[in-house]
Amino acid sequence: MEMHSKIVATITPERHDGKHDNWKHRTICKLKKCWMIYLCMCIILLIVVILVIAVFPGLFKCPQTMECSGEWxxxxxxxxxxxxxxxxxxxxxxxxxxxxxxxxxxxxxxxxxxxxxxxxxxxxxxxxxxxxxxxxxxxxxxxxxxxxxxxxxxxxxxxxxxxxxxxxxxxxxxxxxxxxxx
Incomplete structure (x- = not known):
């Protein structure tokens, strides 16, 4: 019976990778880092799109509609x-x-x-x-x-x-x- 409890103790989540710290905490930190990277990439992409539109405005213009003026x-x-x-x-x-x-x-x-x-x-x-x-x-x-x-x-x-x-x-x-x- 004692042998069985030792096996259970050795495969607990806290020790599955051989480290004694909390593996869930490390996983959340990695996800936060990924999220920050994606956020930075989106911001950079947005800035690039704005710059392209500002530098090359003719690329994104639709044919201009002339309003019918006055009594037309x-x-x-x-x-x-x-x-x-x-x-x-x-x-x-x-x-x-x-x-x-x-x-x-x-x-x-x-x-x-x-x-x-x-x-x-x-x-x-x-x-x-x-x-x-x-x-x-x-x-x-x-x-x-x-x-x-x-x-x-x-x-x-x-x-x-x-x-x-x-x-x-x-x-x-x-x-x-x-x-x-x-």
Missing amino acids: IGVRKKCFYFSSDTKNWTASEQFCLSQGSEHAHIDTQEDMEFLRRHAGTFMHWIGLNRKQGESWKWTNGTIFNPWFEISGNGSFAFLNADGVHSSRGFIDIKWICSKPQF
């Missing part, structure tokens, strides 16, 4: 201007050009719905026109892909809540300008 309304990467004044098609296009834009182009069904809703019952010139016997073209020269109907026999298109219509361009009505938001 931003929708899906475009800025739209709905006039409160009235002009004929040519004079209203000159206004749009003076603003760094052109008459509105309607590229998607979402744009069409937005513009029709915003135009309400008023007629607004948009960026479609045609010469006698030719196809409809946008003001940038792109040929219109007829994904919506243009009613009438005129040479200049306008939009209202009912859809897109055409006129000879001489009447004074409101207009819509558009430009990219970026």
Whole structure:
């Protein structure tokens, strides 16, 4: 019986590595040292990232978004201007050009719905026109892909809540300008 108690006494945790000090205390100290090393490494890494961002700011910039200013309304990467004044098609296009834009182009069904809703019952010139016997073209020269109907026999298109219509361009009505938001 005595022999058995000696064996138990010799394999107690305090003596498992042959030292008489507390092995748990030494293990905790090692963990604290590791934790401090990791903390220092994180701080150094953070400082390096901050320095890289400060020295090379262009590497981390997203494309800048230009806010639609004043009376312009931003929708899906475009800025739209709905006039409160009235002009004929040519004079209203000159206004749009003076603003760094052109008459509105309607590229998607979402744009069409937005513009029709915003135009309400008023007629607004948009960026479609045609010469006698030719196809409809946008003001940038792109040929219109007829994904919506243009009613009438005129040479200049306008939009209202009912859809897109055409006129000879001489009447004074409101207009819509558009430009990219970026």
